[in-house]
Amino acid sequence: MVAGSPDMGDVIRTDSAPKPMGHYPHARRVGNLLFLSGIGPRHPxxxxIPGNEYFADGRLKHYDIAAQAHAVFDNVRSVLEASGAHFSDLVDVTVYLTDMARDFKAYNAIWAEYFPDAGTAPCRTTLGITALPTPIAIELKCVAVLHDGAAPRT
Known part of the structure; x- marks a missing residue:
């Protein structure tokens, strides 16, 4: 779904990505830039959450960063496609990891699967943080540039 506002650009929402955890859109298009809200690995x-295992009382027992990373990329792809964009349109990605020491190497290898050519990959910043709003280990915040003719799907 796309809603327009003369000052704030087009708002993008899609059923092919998980619902936002708060009152915000999946993305917003302003001019030729597309700003994606933070996207995690939850299933749409x-x-x-792919790769999570829980104790009987509901506490997180184990997570699989590879399963979560692939799910995050699937969710980012869904929002990009709903916006008329593709991975090749990404220009900047901020990665949030809850355990940098444990997960950075594995995440970095998965990143290289999606962006094998460093010369055409988006810029990236990776941050180690203490927690995310749900029991996820990774979240991405992305910016893409949209080219003439890119139109959101409705």
Whole structure:
């Protein structure tokens, strides 16, 4: 779904990505720039988090950073496509990891699968943080540039 505002650009929402955890859109187009809200690995059909295992009392027992990283990229792809964009349109990505020491090497290898040519990959900043709003280990914040003719799907 796309809604327009003369001052704030087009708002992008899609059912092919997980619902935002708060009152904000999946993305907003302003001019030829597309700003994606933080996107995690939750499954679009609910709150299932790929690779998570839980104790009987609901506490997180184990997570799989590879499963979560691939799910994040799937969710980013869904929002980009709903906006008329592609991975090749990404210009800047901020990565949030809850355990930099444990997960950076694995995440970096998965990043290289999606962006094998460093010369055409988006810029990237990776931050180690203490927590995210749900029991996820990774979240991406992305900016893409849209080219003439890119139109959001409705």
């Amino acid at each position: 059909d609910g709150d299932h």
